[in-house]
Amino acid sequence: MTTLAQGTGPSTSLPATMRAVVCHGPEDYRLEELPIPQPGQDELLIKVEAVGVCASDVKCYHGAAKFWGDENRPSWAQKGIIPGHEFVGTVVAAGEQALAQRSLALGTRIVCEQIVPCEECRYCRRGQYWMCAPHEMFGFRGFNGAMAEYLLVPSRARVHQAPPDIPAHHAAFAEPLSCALHAVERADIKFEDVVVVAGCGPIGLGMIAGARSKSPAMVVALDMSDDKLELAKKCGADLTVNVAREDAIQIVKDLTDGYGADVYLEATGHPSAVAQGLNILRKLGTYVEYSVFRSEATVDWSIIGDDKELNVLGAHLGPHCWPAALRLLESAKLPMDEICSHQFFLEGFLDAINLVGNPAGGSVKVSILP
Known part of the structure; x- marks a missing residue:
């Protein structure tokens, strides 16, 4: 049996249709009227309150092949899919089984992890669900995202209750923040470390806050x-360097008796x-990569091995970091009104995507409020 929200509002029924942004191919996203999906016994339906726009959304909009200059590399976004993976919403309808299994009630505000793991592949069986082999994700492939008025949450989705009293x-922002915190966890920061964070966008600011919480030197x-450097200070940076005017490498070496940083994010x-x-980085330092690149990076790999014996690590998604991210948001310790710099209605989805893709646009985190 599917349960409809009773709530406290004037209406207890849902409309028949909703507005949603649909991918029809690179640079061909359209705002359309679609039927509202009906949840099954093990599914939830949420009314979307907000969805963030990130660099991967921009990359998908333009087509990954266009960014890479390689027509053999496919675009990430599946045609016919609704984009949007950084979202929050309120449960308005659900199967009774879904509510019971997740200990949720109608009217609960939730967020979902981007990945929808298969629970059957090698990685999922080993508990490494964020590297799931099929890698179905909200807004990219397999499952519709949240650039819409309503979103169907499948049974395999990883759901977290969200604070009800914050915008x-x-x-x-729990999604990019959890990703940033995962990168910090990968770095294994010690008390005596000098940690350098490159980039003060949404992920970088989250990394700064996460690194500061580890109490490095x-x-x-x-x-x-x-x-953005001023925002970095408010998120916990002890020192900021504008790389357009200053020599960051020399400054860090001067701070560390010529050795270099312990950790670079x-x-x-x-x-x-x-x-x-x-x-x-100093010798035996740690490099953690968490970015969406538009072009390939070429480096001297002898620095990694022969010169410094560096630990070079990747970071993907935000596994096991969502509760910490939600607690940090609820604590009001971050300057969220400044981080969440621009909001658009659903009709302005293309303006939102273009703003994120414009380095000179002055945005930090751009959101759409359906």
Whole structure:
């Protein structure tokens, strides 16, 4: 049996249709009227409150092949899919089984992890669900995303209750924040470490906050925007460096008796930041990569091995970090009104995507409020 929300509002029934952004191919996203999906016994239906727009959404909109200059590399977004993976919403209808299994009630605000793991592949069986082999994700492949008024949450989705009293676009920031915290966990930061974070966008700011919570000796933030560097200070950076005007490598070496940083977290997605990180690190330092790149990065790999014996790690999604991200958002310790810099209605979805894709646009986190 499917249960409809009773709530406290004037209406207890749902409309028949909803507005949604649909991918028809690269640079062909359309706002359409679609039937509202009906949840099965093990599914939830949420009314979307907010959905963030990230660099991967921009990459998919333009087509990954276009960004890479390689027509054999497919675009990430599946045609016919509704994009949007950073979202928060309220449960308005559900199968009784879904509510019971998740200990939820109608009217509960939830967020969902981006990945919808298959629970059957090698990685899922080993508990490494975020590397699921089929890799079905909200808004990219397999499952519709949240650039719509309503979203169907499948039984395999990983769901977390969200704080009810913070703005919706702040709650939707749980997705990029959990990703940033996962990168910090990968770095295994120690108390005496000097940590450098490259890039003060949404992921970088989350990395700064996460790194600061580990109590290292110093957190250094790098960016080309003075405004974003000011935000970095509010998120916990001890020192900021504008790489457009200052020599970050020399500054860090001067701070560390010539040795270099212990940890480098890369969040710019710019190829030059990769070489910067390898050169800014001390011997036996740790490099963690978490970015969406638009072009390939070429580096001298002898720095990694023969010169410094670096630990070079990747980070993907935000496994096991969602509760911490939600607690951090609820604590009001982050300057969320400044981080969540721009909001658009659903009709302005293309303006939102273009703003995220414009480095000179002055945005930090852009959100759509359906």
